[in-house]
Amino acid sequence: MSDIPQDLKYTNEHEWARVQGKVVVVGVTAHAQQQLGDVVYVELPKVGATLSKGDSFGTIESVKAVSELYAPLSGKVVKVNEELTSSPEDxxxxxxxxxxxxxxxxxxxxxxxxxxxxxxxxELLKNA
Structure with a gap:
């Protein structure tokens, strides 16, 4: 099983959230990226987009599949990782x-x- 950072929060859809005051950094877990395989493209929302918890906010495409990304919390997108446009393998x-x-x-x-x-x-991963 992958290492699970203790300082993060997680969703049932395998996103993680790093809480920094009222701002939360969001990503996909090591488990999710292992299931996806080699990521070749990531589509993210525009800065300023308003999301409700559970909303799809983009897609992640790998050599195996295209998967939806889901907002772990409600809020406004204040930054997107532009580096993923040229380096989705990150x-x-x-x-x-x-x-x-x-x-x-x-x-x-x-x-x-x-x-x-x-x-x-x-526990979620053990029971998957």
């Missing part, structure tokens, strides 16, 4: 680092309690 090589997807200014911080901690995400 999602594979550094899913918790350079492979991040978007930064979201959270509009409802109470939703943070609905995300999984590392232990609960580990």
């Amino acid at each position: 999602v594979n090589t550094a899913p918790y680092g350079d492979g991040w997807l978007i930064e979201l200014e959270v509009s409802d911080t109470s939703q943070l309690s609905e995300l999984l901690d590392a232990a609960a995400y580990g």
Whole structure:
């Protein structure tokens, strides 16, 4: 099983969220990128887009499949990882680092309690 960073929150759809005050950095987990295989393209929203928790905010395309990306929380997109346009493989090589997807200014911080901690995400993977 992949290492699961303890300082992140997780969704059932295998996105992670790094909470930095009211801004949350979002990416896909190591498990997700392993399931996808080699990532060849990432489509992300425009800065300023407003998302509701669970909304699809883009797609990630690999040699195996195209998958939707889902917002772990409601908020406004304040930054997108432009580097993924030319280096989508960063999602594979550094899913918790350079492979991040978007930064979201959270509009409802109470939703943070609905995300999984590392232990609960580990259980999700065991039962998958």
